[in-house]
Amino acid sequence: MKALVIAETTDAARELAAGARTLADEVVLVTFGATPTGVADKTLVVAVPEGAVVDDAYATVQAIYDAEAPAVVLGEPRRHVKSVLGRVAAAAGASVITDAVALDEEGAKSLYFGGVGERVRKAAGDVAFYTVAPGTFEGAEPAGTDVVETVTWQAPATPVTLVSSREREKGGADLFKADAVVACGRGFAEESELDWARALAEKIDGGLACSRPLTEGVDWMPSGTYVGVSGLVLTPKVYVACGISGQMQHMVGCNRSGMVFAINKDKNAPVFKQCDFGLVGDIKDVLPAVTAAL
Numbered sequence: 673m674k675a676l677v678i679a680e681t682t683d684a685a686r687e688l689a690a691g692a693r694t695l696a697d698e699v700v701l702v703t704f705g706a707t708p709t710g711v712a713d714k715t716l717v718v719a720v721p722e723g724a725v726v727d728d729a730y731a732t733v734q735a736i737y738d739a740e741a742p743a744v745v746l747g748e749p750r751r752h753v754k755s756v757l758g759r760v761a762a763a764a765g766a767s768v769i770t771d772a773v774a775l776d777e778e779g780a781k782s783l784y785f786g787g788v789g790e791r792v793r794k795a796a797g798d799v800a801f802y803t804v805a806p807g808t809f810e811g812a813e814p815a816g817t818d819v820v821e822t823v824t825w826q827a828p829a830t831p832v833t834l835v836s837s838r839e840r841e842k843g844g845a846d847l848f849k850a851d852a853v854v855a856c857g858r859g860f861a862e863e864s865e866l867d868w869a870r871a872l873a874e875k876i877d878g879g880l881a882c883s884r885p886l887t888e889g890v891d892w893m894p895s896g897t898y899v900g901v902s903g904l905v906l907t908p909k910v911y912v913a914c915g916i917s918g919q920m921q922h923m924v925g926c927n928r929s930g931m932v933f934a935i936n937k938d939k940n941a942p943v944f945k946q947c948d949f950g951l952v953g954d955i956k957d958v959l960p961a962v963t964a965a966l
């Protein structure tokens with residue numbers, strides 16, 4: 673049995689390839705630049721041309737999929753990869769089981785209702801497509817022979833036109849790697865108030881994340897930093913939810929953290945039913961005080 677792994681980052685490529693090895697005899701890795709060594713039987717690097725976007729790699733990955741004929745496809749749960757995976761699955765007449773937190777021959781376990789429920793689902797078609805939450809294959813050891821091939825780009829029929837691009841702001845920890853994540857919600861009334869959370873994140877060497885309204889409602893935070901069912905699924909050791917009410921669409925992205933702290937001025941906020949430690953208080957008082965005390 674063959675597994676195809678599609679990943680954008682080196683860490684995910686390593687973890688997913690190691691996990692794929694527990695499901696299949698042969699592992700083929702598709703990346704868009706990162707070339708981790710010793711993780712797959714074959715690594716296919718898709719050369720994304722200047723002016724093209726990774727999302728448009730679906731035509732190229734479709735051709736790889738057809739040539740390799742895998743039985744299982746694992747994708748990194750990042751925006752570009754999700755977009756590619758969804759299109760390849762649709763063309764194959766299959767669906768994608770998203771954010772799997774455990775995988776074996778029986779199917780994939782994923783969370784729903786904000787993590788209150790778990791369900792195990794089997795792929796509907798002959799080929800199983802999954803996006804896999806980080807940490808799912810923790811402990812699995814990658815192995816591979818380091819055959820690396822560059823794959824020529826196949827432009828899709830209707831490519832996206834890249835009008836402009838700018839470097840993402842550097843700074844802050846990688847949210848997938850950070851041991852601690854401080855997340856900000858709509859409890860922050862002004863953009864400048866995010867500095868309280870930023871100071872705490874810096875103090876504990878953590879990353880800064882948010883709920884969706886802070887990216888889509890007001891654009892105070894980059895869209896790649898919101899946590900939840902349609903954003904990132906994170907598993908840090910510590911997650912500090914500040915001014916976040918605890919809607920299930922958000923909590924599904926953080927409730928597998930080692931420990932969840934919540935700060936909210938409303939003692940009845942649902943987040944207090946889903947955290948390990950809760951502090952009823954105003955972020956403007958609590959965050960500077962906690963940061964100073966640490």
Ligand SMILES: Cc1cc2nc3c(=O)[nH]c(=O)nc-3n(C[C@H](O)[C@H](O)[C@H](O)COP(=O)(O)OP(=O)(O)OC[C@H]3O[C@@H](n4cnc5c(N)ncnc54)[C@H](O)[C@@H]3O)c2cc1C
Nearest residue numbers: 857858859883884900901902903915916917922937954955
């Ligand atoms: C299809 C769909 C997908 C979605 N996907 C996501 C997703 O992936 N991620 C996501 O985050 N959301 C998602 N949402 C939105 C989600 O339903 C919630 O609306 C959102 O998570 C709420 O964000 P919040 O908790 O920051 O804001 P609110 O729900 O408005 O909560 C703000 C909280 O801040 C508290 N507060 C206010 N002022 C202070 C203060 N000074 N000090 C302390 N506490 C204070 C309030 O008591 C309140 O509990 C999705 C919604 C839909 C319909």
